Amino acid sequence: MATAMGAVAVLSAASAPALAHPHVFAEARLDITVSEDSKVEALRHVWRFDDLFSSTVLVEFDQNQDLELDADELKEVANVVHESLAEFDYFQIVTADGRDVAMQPPEKLIADFTDQQLIILFESRPKEPLELEGKLDFGVYDPTFYTAIDFTEDSYMAVENLPQGCSREVIRPDPDEAIAQNQQTLTDAFFNEPGGNNLSKIFATKLEIQCSANG
Template identity: 70%
Template sequence: MILKMRTSMMAAAGAALLATTAPASVHPHVFAEARLDVQLNPDNTVKSLRHLWRFDDLFSSTVLMEFDKNSDLKLDDSELAEVSKTVFESIGEYNYFQVVTLDGKDVAMKPPAGLIADFEDQQLIILFEAEPKEPLKLSGKIDFGVYDPTFYTAIDFTEDTNLNVASLPAICTRQVIRPDPDEAIAQNQTKLTDAFFNDPAGTDMSKIFATRLELNCQAKG
């Protein structure tokens, strides 16, 4: 995913299909199917974002080889705890791949208390929950998404229903936005230089390329 994960866990992942969301020299090596559930409070503020990522077979097998210390071809509780710790530390500096905006402005999120790693049907699953730092009312346009700013991991919402809000009030409408990569690149061409994409610290272009859930809400007067 990022530098620490690349060196310790992803060496065997190899090259993968070229991504359509970046120049040919920049493409993901790790793939995950995701689900995002937005939880609301009774007062129509956002309580939390619940994330579930299911990683591809190749990356999952790499994790198994790396963390299966007793070589029994499975991950026991202590080994899964080590996976959790490694992933948690690795993605923390990237805001846990979360993208949340209110009327186009970034919304600060609290770091999750931790995350859970599981291994099911030979695939690594990561689950965690994060809350906004300040109350986030359902008013205006709010976008929720997930994206790796280093372009190393492709996190895909295969179905629109995998971006979900429980009990969305009538003041809001919802829409899943899947940006057209060519249009996004064309609109930001002057910024998307090789140096930009090869910055090891990652980029701030997440909100441009990310599939996202958009809520448009009219606050009650």
């Protein structure tokens, strides 16, 4: 059990991020909900994992060996992922004008298994009121490079109730350009601290929301 979910939870003893590469792949959707008074209410995540990893999870968690994941088995999957991803802030990156925004841990995760693929769903909220003003960035990224979470369409990073005076854009950094622009920061010490660096901010696909002062 721990071996299977260790991948999605990034619990492996990976080498330096410069040498690491993804072993688990997921297609994702992120929906940001906005209140009527222009505050970010919640981030709603959906991750659909690749067939190979999903089959591994099926084998490891199918306790009654009926080649399905029943409600109790899915609940166990969700609990293991929920506990394991806490250290990594559930792969969420949220910044306001470049400053990190603290997010509440999701109360729970929901696991589903559809068309032989594992699906994880959860919702999180800012710890403090987050006004839609200035520049806000939202991304999902594994800082250890073990899991690749991909937004295959720009429309899969969406905003509900985007106010007038605000615009949205999906930013997909080019890895080579990101390295070139940050090479002075990417030192050996930087690479040897996978839990305490900013690689996720450099390489993550992000939804950028820009709002005018009067927005």
